[in-house]
Amino acid sequence: MSDQDLNPADVLNLPHALILLMGASGTGKTRASRMFPPHQVLRADDFRELCASDPGDQRVNRPAWEALGIVLGARLRLGLTTVVDATNSGAVNRQALISGGRSHGAPVVALLMGTAPSVAQTRNAARPANRQVPPDTVALQHEQIVAAHPNLEKEGFDHIVFAESLPVLGNALDRLARKERTAEPVADVRRVFGDAATELFDWDTPSRDEQFRTGTFGAGGDSLRVRWMDDADPFDIRFEALVSCPADWCPGPAWTPVHSVADLAAAHRNAPADESECTRCDA
Numbered sequence: 001m002s003d004q005d006l007n008p009a010d011v012l013n014l015p016h017a018l019i020l021l022m023g024a025s026g027t028g029k030t031r032a033s034r035m036f037p038p039h040q041v042l043r044a045d046d047f048r049e050l051c052a053s054d055p056g057d058q059r060v061n062r063p064a065w066e067a068l069g070i071v072l073g074a075r076l077r078l079g080l081t082t083v084v085d086a087t088n089s090g091a092v093n094r095q096a097l098i099s100g101g102r103s104h105g106a107p108v109v110a111l112l113m114g115t116a117p118s119v120a121q122t123r124n125a126a127r128p129a130n131r132q133v134p135p136d137t138v139a140l141q142h143e144q145i146v147a148a149h150p151n152l153e154k155e156g157f158d159h160i161v162f163a164e165s166l167p168v169l170g171n172a173l174d175r176l177a178r179k180e181r182t183a184e185p186v187a188d189v190r191r192v193f194g195d196a197a198t199e200l201f202d203w204d205t206p207s208r209d210e211q212f213r214t215g216t217f218g219a220g221g222d223s224l225r226v227r228w229m230d231d232a233d234p235f236d237i238r239f240e241a242l243v244s245c246p247a248d249w250c251p252g253p254a255w256t257p258v259h260s261v262a263d264l265a266a267a268h269r270n271a272p273a274d275e276s277e278c279t280r281c282d283a
């Protein structure tokens with residue numbers, strides 16, 4: 001296999017792979033890793049922090065990498081895609097990771113950061129003291145990776161991908177939006193209609209075969225039903241409210257878009273601000 005076989009964005013969905021980030025300090029590896037679910041990412045800094053309460057404490061490199069190796073081995077045995085967020089500039093360290101992946105039949109991916117060395121140096125210099133790496137070290141890491149690049153396939157990598165060719169930000173935001181939705185089911189209601197109206201809202205119990213998720217604004221004996229396309233684009237929140245068909249001969253219910261509390265009030269008066277679409281006739 002070679003990198004020609006893989007559309008870069010497919011890296012995000014490989015079911016069983018070992019993905020090694022490669023980049024000097026300050027090249028944005030951790031940012032890039034945000035496109036993967038957090039439990040897939042083994043970060044050298046995190047393991048150092050677990051060992052020393054300080055992610056920058058290089059004295060615990062050995063136990064940190066031992067612990068990372070144990071977790072990585074467990075994940076590879078289960079056939080789970082795993083991302084290693086570390087500089088990975090040293091050939092010896094890299095070789096150990098590659099052979100671990102290959103011995104478990106996982107395709108091994110090099111995910112390279114294309115960040116310019118000057119940008120990496122600036123970012124590194126802006127970090128808190130315990131996270132800074134000496135500028136010479138950043139330069140050395142960069143040189144090592146540039147030198148290794150032409151031979152990565154020979155080292156045993158199945159795919160070589162640049163982070164810049166991936167939808168990093170979009171994927172990270174999609175994932176965060178899904179997480180926010182799970183954490184707060186009424187987040188979308190709150191965003192569109194505000195805190196006060198959200199106090200009046202409950203989702204209906206969802207039924208599996210329904211295309212729309214429905215909910216109700218209710219107070220006293222009064223209520224207004226709304227629906228929302230559940231699998232819609234997380235950045236395109238569209239609610240519709242239930243009103244009567246605009247054709248007076250038709251008893252059918254109709255749905256009208258609602259974007260604000262004012263729209264809700266108008267729909268509740270059955271005088272929708274926007275057009276409404278009947279579910280029974282063509283009105």
Ligand SMILES: [Zn+2]
Pocket residue numbers: 245246247250251252253278279280281282283
């Ligand atoms: Zn109708």
